[in-house]
Amino acid sequence: MLDKLEQIKQDALRALADIQDETSLDQWRVAHLGRSSAIMDVFKNMGALAKEERGPVGRAANQVKQALEAELTQKTVALAEAALTRSLTQDKLDVTLPGRHIPRGRLHPVTQTLREIYRVFADMGFQVYLSREVETDEFNFQYLNFPPHHPAREMQDSFYVESSQERGDNPMLMRTHTSPGQIHAMRQYAAESPENPPPVRIILPGMCYRYEQVSTRYESQFTQVEGLAVGEDITFSDLKGTLSDFARRMFGKNVRSRFRASHFPFTEPSAEMDIECFLCGGEGCGVCKHSGWLEILGCGMVHPNVLTNGGYDPERYTGFAFGMGPERITMLRHHIEDIRYFWANDMRFLEQF
Numbered sequence: 001m002l003d004k005l006e007q008i009k010q011d012a013l014r015a016l017a018d019i020q021d022e023t024s025l026d027q028w029r030v031a032h033l034g035r036s037s038a039i040m041d042v043f044k045n046m047g048a049l050a051k052e053e054r055g056p057v058g059r060a061a062n063q064v065k066q067a068l069e070a071e072l073t074q075k076t077v078a079l080a081e082a083a084l085t086r087s088l089t090q091d092k093l094d095v096t097l098p099g100r101h102i103p104r105g106r107l108h109p110v111t112q113t114l115r116e117i118y119r120v121f122a123d124m125g126f127q128v129y130l131s132r133e134v135e136t137d138e139f140n141f142q143y144l145n146f147p148p149h150h151p152a153r154e155m156q157d158s159f160y161v162e163s164s165q166e167r168g169d170n171p172m173l174m175r176t177h178t179s180p181g182q183i184h185a186m187r188q189y190a191a192e193s194p195e196n197p198p199p200v201r202i203i204l205p206g207m208c209y210r211y212e213q214v215s216t217r218y219e220s221q222f223t224q225v226e227g228l229a230v231g232e233d234i235t236f237s238d239l240k241g242t243l244s245d246f247a248r249r250m251f252g253k254n255v256r257s258r259f260r261a262s263h264f265p266f267t268e269p270s271a272e273m274d275i276e277c278f279l280c281g282g283e284g285c286g287v288c289k290h291s292g293w294l295e296i297l298g299c300g301m302v303h304p305n306v307l308t309n310g311g312y313d314p315e316r317y318t319g320f321a322f323g324m325g326p327e328r329i330t331m332l333r334h335h336i337e338d339i340r341y342f343w344a345n346d347m348r349f350l351e352q353f
């Protein structure tokens, strides 16, 4: 029996030596290690052996099987290596050819700025709230404390989505700023618990539309990022702290900021925040018009009427809000002199970012 095992092994190895391709190797595996191979027959017929033969024969049969399996693995590797060598030496491969350019997409420069803004505010605990782009006059102006004939409405000339005949006293328009989202958000939060509206800490990014004379500085379509924090005991110090911290996280940890008094109908008091010019470090240059400061955003304490319109009792709650333009920030950062590049879709511009 042991001689027969040796014979099985030699037959198999001899057959293996001639094999040059994977198909034959697979056939070899079936013939010499498969269910009806000679070696498997030995295992199957073990019962017919005399008791004292079973041990030595079983061990020897196992050794043969393992040896054949090891040879199979080696041969598989050898065939794969041979195939590779063949393709490297025989196939025509001109390694001096220049590589083929694989076109790669990239994020729009404004998207990159937006994502940085999200990251900074996310670290400070603000959530992103998305609000609609088509608004009613009420949400875009009235609830934000713009009186009916307030001149600020003219500063934000609107695209109406209804004809002048259709327009009643609450016409639909493309939002001129992201501020109406403040009202939607507060109302949604307050609806959860009208007696005890929960605190709000959100940023509201999105596209805004104005009927502008398009120029290097004004586009009819642009993005804004609005911010809103409402709660008990929120003060102007919280506004200053949060926004100066934002400036440091966004523009550099030593960047100084300053607040100037301003006016918006929906905040009282209102301010604008400047940061030290990051191009000249405050020395004065063309970008900061030699003032050393760059205007970055508008902000203020949420007007009591706006809180009321959002379902928050101004006797109990206070809050701050702010709004900034990512295009403007991107322009300042990269020294871009014409806002129209952002929507012109000129690859020569976009590929630089």
Ligand code: DAH
Residues within 6 Å of the ligand: 176, 177, 178, 179, 226, 227, 264, 267, 298, 299, 300, 321, 322, 323, 324
């Ligand atoms: N909505 C203002 C605009 O479009 C920007 C703004 C200013 C938003 C001050 C605010 C704010 O929330 O507090 O010009």
